[in-house]
Amino acid sequence: MNILVCVxxxxxTETAVKIGADGKSIQTQDVNFILNPYDEFALEEALKxxxxxxxxxxxxxxxxxxAKKSLRTGLAMGADKAMHILCDESHxxxxxxxxxxxxxxxxxxxxxxxxxxxxxxxxxxxxxxLADKLGxxxxxxxxxxxxxxxxxxxxxxxxxxxEVVETSLPAVISAHKGLNEPRYAxxxxxxxxxxxxxxxxxxxxxxxxxxxLDMAYPPSRAGGRIVGEGTDAVPELVKLLRExxxxx
Amino acid sequence: MSIxxxxxxxxxxxxxxxxxxxxxxxxxxxxxxxxxxxxxREAVFPKQLIPEIxxxxxxxxxxxxxxxxxxxxxxxxxxxxxxxxxxxxxxxFVSVQNGLCMYPxxxxxxxxxxxKWLPPMARGKKIGCFGLTEPDFGSDPSGMITTAKKQxxxxxxxxxxxxxxxxxxxxxxxxxxxxxxxxxxxLVEKGTPGFTAPEIQGKLSLRVSVxxxxxxxxxxxxxxxxxxxxxxxxxxxxxxxxxxxxxxWGVIGAALACFEEALEYAKTRxxxxxxxxxxxLVQAKFAQMWTEIVKAQFLCYRLGQLMDQGxxxxxxxxxxxxxxxHMALNVARTCRDILGAAGIVDDYHVMRHMDxxxxxxxxxxxxxxxxxxxxxxxxxxxxxx
Ligand SMILES: Cc1cc2nc3c(=O)[nH]c(=O)nc-3n(C[C@H](O)[C@H](O)[C@H](O)COP(=O)(O)OP(=O)(O)OC[C@H]3O[C@@H](n4cnc5c(N)ncnc54)[C@H](O)[C@@H]3O)c2cc1C
Numbered sequence: 001m002n003i004l005v006c007v008x009x010x011x012x013t014e015t016a017v018k019i020g021a022d023g024k025s026i027q028t029q030d031v032n033f034i035l036n037p038y039d040e041f042a043l044e045e046a047l048k049x050x051x052x053x054x055x056x057x058x059x060x061x062x063x064x065x066x067a068k069k070s071l072r073t074g075l076a077m078g079a080d081k082a083m084h085i086l087c088d089e090s091h092x093x094x095x096x097x098x099x100x101x102x103x104x105x106x107x108x109x110x111x112x113x114x115x116x117x118x119x120x121x122x123x124x125x126x127x128x129x130l131a132d133k134l135g136x137x138x139x140x141x142x143x144x145x146x147x148x149x150x151x152x153x154x155x156x157x158x159x160x161x162x163e164v165v166e167t168s169l170p171a172v173i174s175a176h177k178g179l180n181e182p183r184y185a186x187x188x189x190x191x192x193x194x195x196x197x198x199x200x201x202x203x204x205x206x207x208x209x210x211x212x213l214d215m216a217y218p219p220s221r222a223g224g225r226i227v228g229e230g231t232d233a234v235p236e237l238v239k240l241l242r243e244x245x246x247x248x
Numbered sequence: 249m250s251i252x253x254x255x256x257x258x259x260x261x262x263x264x265x266x267x268x269x270x271x272x273x274x275x276x277x278x279x280x281x282x283x284x285x286x287x288x289r290e291a292v293f294p295k296q297l298i299p300e301i302x303x304x305x306x307x308x309x310x311x312x313x314x315x316x317x318x319x320x321x322x323x324x325x326x327x328x329x330x331x332x333x334x335x336x337x338x339x340x341f342v343s344v345q346n347g348l349c350m351y352p353x354x355x356x357x358x359x360x361x362x363x364k365w366l367p368p369m370a371r372g373k374k375i376g377c378f379g380l381t382e383p384d385f386g387s388d389p390s391g392m393i394t395t396a397k398k399q400x401x402x403x404x405x406x407x408x409x410x411x412x413x414x415x416x417x418x419x420x421x422x423x424x425x426x427x428x429x430x431x432x433x434x435l436v437e438k439g440t441p442g443f444t445a446p447e448i449q450g451k452l453s454l455r456v457s458v459x460x461x462x463x464x465x466x467x468x469x470x471x472x473x474x475x476x477x478x479x480x481x482x483x484x485x486x487x488x489x490x491x492x493x494x495x496x497w498g499v500i501g502a503a504l505a506c507f508e509e510a511l512e513y514a515k516t517r518x519x520x521x522x523x524x525x526x527x528x529l530v531q532a533k534f535a536q537m538w539t540e541i542v543k544a545q546f547l548c549y550r551l552g553q554l555m556d557q558g559x560x561x562x563x564x565x566x567x568x569x570x571x572x573x574h575m576a577l578n579v580a581r582t583c584r585d586i587l588g589a590a591g592i593v594d595d596y597h598v599m600r601h602m603d604x605x606x607x608x609x610x611x612x613x614x615x616x617x618x619x620x621x622x623x624x625x626x627x628x629x630x631x632x633x
Contacts, residue, residue, distance in 0.1 A: 187305030188317035
């Protein structure tokens with residue numbers, strides 16, 4: 001099977017992000033960037049399918065030069081080759097999906113895997129838009145995937161149950177946490193990745209239709225409130241948790 | 249939380265060396281840190297992690313062939329740093345398997361011995377240990393009393409080795425013994441009659457590591473288990489150089505773990521209505537430790553380059569082992585102090601690292617023995633005996 005895995009180079013989830021001087025972008029210096037964690041689930045699944053059925057795993061990313069670092073990580077985990085659409089400015093989801101579709105227009109894949117969302121912007125839209133642009137079926141946020149003969153069966157979790165969906169292949173499928181446990185890049189994989197190809201793909205990306213106007217930090221947390229003492233306070237607490245905090 | 253890279257040290261390393269560091273760091277974060285407190289309390293080395301350590305490629309990391317990845321010495325150093333950020337026990341396990349077992353088999357073994365042992369050792373299917381130290385001969389191994397008497401096509405081993413890392417879990421022991429022709433290295437397989445390896449109990453340091461005695465009582469080994477190239481004590485010292493390199497790098501990880509924990513603590517611990525990090529005495533401790541850590545990193549960086557070029561002398565390796573372990577132990581003690589009473593419980597990592605480093609200060613040549621090695625290098629006069 002020929003599998004494409006779409007990946008994104010995103011700020012490490014451990015970094016405390018700072019807003020840049022322009023007030024509408026994130027300050028990137030001193031921020032550690034990593035392969036988007038959801039994309040690791042997608043890549044792990046691709047590698048497992050390849051190990052079981054043979055074939056090839058190709059990575060693709062659209063992003064700045066530094067995004068090659070994440071491609072190298074993916075190659076070290078075991079992907080066979082990578083494509084890099086160089087684009088510097090940040091795109092909205094639709095422009096990014098078009099860009100990826102454009103980048104692979106001369107290739108053919110049996111399966112396209114993505115992470116369900118990128119941890120930087122959390123829009124969770126690119127896989128769906130990419131599927132639409134390619135005219136392929138899409139299944140989002142899967143936690144289990146079985147590949148049949150030209151078909152795939154995917155499990156999706158929702159509150160209180162699981163949905164089982166079948167699709168013909170090729171399809172665009174996005175990975176959720178729980179799908180698998182991604183492997184670590186092994187020392188051998190890291191050495192082999194040095195020899196693997198990262199192909200620069202030039203394509204004209206669509207203009208972003210969205211513009212970020214402003215970024216602001218969330219308000220700092222206010223102190224707690226004591227609603228009463230002893231068992232008498234329980235009804236009031238439950239009421240507030242339900243109506244004010246909306247957590248139950 | 250990471251500390252600023254004042255000297256842009258990262259830029260000295262290649263992309264793959266940094267990737268090795270990052271990959272091992274993730275492994276340690278996910279697999280070691282959540283459980284290390286429990287393992288330390290119970291004094292167990294979690295053998296179940298060996299397959300994963302092998303999958304990462306840490307066993308035989310800098311060898312080529314036999315399924316080994318052949319990474320640079322500095323990439324290996326980074327791997328050791330990250331392992332020891334978890335616990336010195338894991339770094340010890342890997343240092344011994346690599347520098348003291350796979351290295352001598354590769355350097356001194358016959359082709360058959362290499363074929364037999366190196367591939368399964370790289371996969372973690374076979375574990376090794378290295379027996380040089382004896383109860384009565386530690387810093388002065390030349391006095392060893394373990395003997396190997398030749399009898400027909402066999403050797404008969406008698407004697408005791410002491411403080412042997414991995415001893416009780418090892419499938420193969422590399423043992424140095426005196427023959428009629430001087431010291432030689434032997435491969436002794438687990439289960440050979442006359443060979444037992446009881447674990448040493450009651451350690452207050454390196455609890456997440458197996459330390460054992462190796463007992464040889466008329467233990468017969470066939471001539472094909474002689475390591476043909478391991479002649480004289482020099483062969484043993486060549487192994488020690490490999491392991492000492494990994495220690496020089498590894499202890500930086502222990503120091504960083506303590507430093508980062510103490511810095512975080514100092515910023516949030518309020519005394520006299522202020523974070524303790526705002527007191528000059530506390531800042532002075534951090535400034536000093538930080539400087540020492542960065543100096544140790546530079547020693548390692550250069551030493552790794554020399555190792556790759558085959559130009560690292562034993563004295564150069566001694567200098568890095570001596571300096572860096574001393575540095576790490578001081579950092580651990582100072583960080584323990586900064587945490588106050590909290591520093592003595594195992595909810596924090598500092599005291600476990602501090603305790604571990606007491607062993608690291610002693611093994612692979614004590615601090616003072618390395619001082620004497622440097623003294624001899626400089627003056628030409630040995631001051632050992
Ligand atoms: C946890 C652990 C794991 C170990 N693993 C292994 C292993 O896998 N394989 C192995 O072979 N060994 C191993 N060792 C043994 C280690 O290498 C020895 O402990 C070390 O060489 C010191 O020997 P000793 O303990 O007998 O101390 P001694 O040699 O008795 O030294 C005691 C003190 O005397 C000092 N001293 C000794 N000679 C001199 C001198 N000439 N001048 C000044 N001071 C001197 C020393 O510096 C030290 O302070 C391990 C030790 C530990 C603690």
